[in-house]
Amino acid sequence: MDILLTHGPMLVIIAGVVGFFMAWGIGANDVANAMGTSVGSKALTIKQAIIIAMVFEFAGAYLAGGEVTSTIRKGIIDAAYFVDSPELLVFGMISALFAAATWLLIASILGWPVSTTHSIVGAIVGFAAVGVSPDAVEWAKVLGIVGSWIITPLISGIIAFVIFNSAQKLIFDTENPLAQAKRYVPIYMFLAGFVLALVTIKKGLKHLGLNFTSAEDFIYAVIVAVLVAFIGKIFINRLKFDETAAKKTHYANVEKVFAVLMIVTACAMAFAHGSNDVANAIGPLAAVVSIVGNDGQIAAKSAIAWWILPLGGFGIVAGLALFGHKVIATIGNGITHLTPSRGFAAELAAACTVVIASGTGLPISTTQTLVGAVLGVGMARGIAAINLTVVRNIVVSWVITLPVGAGLSIVFFWGMVAIFT
Numbered sequence: 001m002d003i004l005l006t007h008g009p010m011l012v013i014i015a016g017v018v019g020f021f022m023a024w025g026i027g028a029n030d031v032a033n034a035m036g037t038s039v040g041s042k043a044l045t046i047k048q049a050i051i052i053a054m055v056f057e058f059a060g061a062y063l064a065g066g067e068v069t070s071t072i073r074k075g076i077i078d079a080a081y082f083v084d085s086p087e088l089l090v091f092g093m094i095s096a097l098f099a100a101a102t103w104l105l106i107a108s109i110l111g112w113p114v115s116t117t118h119s120i121v122g123a124i125v126g127f128a129a130v131g132v133s134p135d136a137v138e139w140a141k142v143l144g145i146v147g148s149w150i151i152t153p154l155i156s157g158i159i160a161f162v163i164f165n166s167a168q169k170l171i172f173d174t175e176n177p178l179a180q181a182k183r184y185v186p187i188y189m190f191l192a193g194f195v196l197a198l199v200t201i202k203k204g205l206k207h208l209g210l211n212f213t214s215a216e217d218f219i220y221a222v223i224v225a226v227l228v229a230f231i232g233k234i235f236i237n238r239l240k241f242d243e244t245a246a247k248k249t250h251y252a253n254v255e256k257v258f259a260v261l262m263i264v265t266a267c268a269m270a271f272a273h274g275s276n277d278v279a280n281a282i283g284p285l286a287a288v289v290s291i292v293g294n295d296g297q298i299a300a301k302s303a304i305a306w307w308i309l310p311l312g313g314f315g316i317v318a319g320l321a322l323f324g325h326k327v328i329a330t331i332g333n334g335i336t337h338l339t340p341s342r343g344f345a346a347e348l349a350a351a352c353t354v355v356i357a358s359g360t361g362l363p364i365s366t367t368q369t370l371v372g373a374v375l376g377v378g379m380a381r382g383i384a385a386i387n388l389t390v391v392r393n394i395v396v397s398w399v400i401t402l403p404v405g406a407g408l409s410i411v412f413f414w415g416m417v418a419i420f421t
Contacts, residue, residue, distance in 0.1 A: 003087040003420055008292040011090055011420075016311065018097040019285035022120070023061075023315025025104025026277055028323035030116045031057055031316065032331045033350070033366045034270035035324075037374065040332020041343035043259040044266070046325050052263075053270050053324070054317045060274025061313035076121055077128040079298045081136040086296035088132060091416040092409075093284035096123035099408035100280070103401065108319075111326040111334070112397040115365035119405045120280045121145055126406025127413040142402075149398055152353060152364050153372025160349035160376030163188075167341050168380075171254060178241055181254045185261075186233040188344070192261060193228030195351045196268035197221040202355070228264075235260070258340035265347040272354070273366060278312040285311075331370065334390040336378030346373040368398065 004011070034057070035049040044052065082089040100119035107114040121142070128136045167188070171180045198221040201212065212220065241253045286304045291297070332338060338346070350370040357364035371394055378386040 004090065004292055004296050007420055011094065012289055012292055015090075015094050015097070015285050015288040016307075018094055018101060019281050019308070020311055020315040021101040022097045022104070022284075023278065023281040023312045024319035024322075025101045025108065025119075026116045026281055027057070027316035027319025027321075028108040029104045029112075029114060029319075029327050030273065030277055030367060031270070031320045031324050032113055032327040033370045034266050034273050036113075036328045036331030036370065037338055037343035037346050038262050038266040038332075039328050040338040041259070041262060041340045043262040043340050043343065046328065049266070049328065050320060050324055052267060053320055056267050056270035057274035057316050057320065058313040060271040060276075061278035061316055062309050063275070076124055076138050076141050077136050078138065081128075081132050082298060086291050086298055087420070088417075089298060090288050090291055091420070092124070092127040092131060092413055093288050095127050095409045095412035095416055096120060096405075097281070097284050098412050099123040099126070099405050102408055103404050105323075107397060107401075108323045108326055110397075111330045113327045113331055113367045113371060113394060114397050114401045115367045116277055116280045117365050118145060118398070118401045120284070122402035122405030123409035124284075125402070126409035129406075130410045131413045131417070146402070148364060149368060152357065152369050153375065155356060156349045156353040156369045156372040157376030157379065159352050160346050160373040161380050163348055164342060164345040164377045164380045167345065172251065172341070177247065177250045177254050181257055182236050185236055185257055186229045188348075189232035189261065190225045190229035192225075192265055192344075192348055192351075194221050194225035195348060195355055196265060196272075197224035198355050199272045199351050200268055232261075255340045258344045262340050262344050262347065265344065265351065269347065269351060274313070274316060277366065278309070278316060281315060282308050282312045330390065330394075331374060335371070335374045335387055335394075336381070336385050338374070338377070342377045346370065346377050349373040349376060 031053050035044070035053050038044040039046050039049045079089070097120070100116070100123045103119050103123075104114065104116060125137050125142055167184075170184045171177050174180045198217060201217050201220060236257060239253075239257070242249070282304060286308055289305050289308070290299055332343075336342075347370075350366070350373045353369045353373070354364065354366065357369075375386065375391065
């Protein structure tokens with residue numbers, strides 16, 4: 001307790017710096033979830049994607065990032081073990097942020113899309129299990145997260161496979177792809193509008209105090225979906241294409257329609273991602289600020305100081321601007337060749353999986369969801385369409401994320417204990 005009284009301001013400053021570093025890592029690595037398919041399919045250039053992501057990620061993080069956050073992310077450790085020594089929780093949260101951010105930096109340099117959620121979870125588990133007690137960790141929740149490595153990519157891959165094949169059969173493999181696109185693309189627009197509105201309402205607006213019931217969520221999502229489909233139909237009907245042109249030209253024109261859809265899905269996913277995943281950086285930081293500010297008392301929820309959300313938002317934007325292109329390239333170009341229709345199928349499948357996970361309480365990684373969706377699109381074209389070397393590297397990076405985060409966190413935790421006690 002004396003440690004918090006003596007070194008409290010210094011610990012808050014250190015937590016602020018490593019919190020910014022963690023947000024930087026989220027921007028460098030995780031924002032590819034929203035933008036990778038758009039860049040890979042040539043719907044956006046890398047420069048356009050980064051500018052759009054900056055705007056929507058920051059808006060999501062700052063406007064809908066939450067006024068209150070859980071003190072301990074995902075409920076994976078028991079706060080009761082820290083009541084008599086709250087300084088250990090402060091050291092642990094700072095160590096976890098530093099460890100997770102360091103791993104995200106390494107992964108981003110290598111172009112590996114890893115899960116920021118799993119990075120911070122592994123880091124928190126590491127310091128709690130070794131630095132305090134193995135009993136302090138809720139192991140059942142950790143097992144649930146490990147199980148999600150298989151379940152979430154599988155779900156999103158299957159959905160992407162179905163969406164991609166439906167577009168092939170209904171539009172591309174027909175005598176007149178353009179006429180079929182005018183008929184069926186508004187239906188895809190309705191589906192995209194519905195799912196993305198649901199993602200934004202459930203993930204992006206709950207922090208603003210707009211607590212809708214499940215029925216209201218669906219009603220508002222349907223209204224948005226109808227509007228999107230209606231506007232989309234007007235837009236497609238206005239397009240003037242040469243009906244007598246070769247079928248290859250028809251394909252290119254249909255892809256242009258899907259490219260517009262891709263940009264809309266990317267913006268919505270970036271907003272939802274910013275609002276949701278910024279908590280991986282600001283949750284532990286808010287916990288440190290709360291514990292120091294309340295003289296060592298550990299609250300289940302902690303109010304976020306005014307400066308924490310903008311710090312997280314600016315951190316995400318800085319990481320995205322400096323390093324985001326590496327992981328965007330892996331998701332967009334490394335796994336399989338993407339066109340706008342394929343990228344749209346992957347993005348929509350990832351959004352559907354996020355909605356399913358929100359409704360069922362399934363622990364989810366947006367990174368693994370999107371990689372699974374891109375794999376699903378690749379599988380629809382045959383195993384030869386997938387770069388198995390890139391996929392192997394990605395899977396290895398997922399498996400080592402938890403232990404690496406835990407190992408780094410233990411080292412940093414012992415270092416902090418040695419310095420401050």
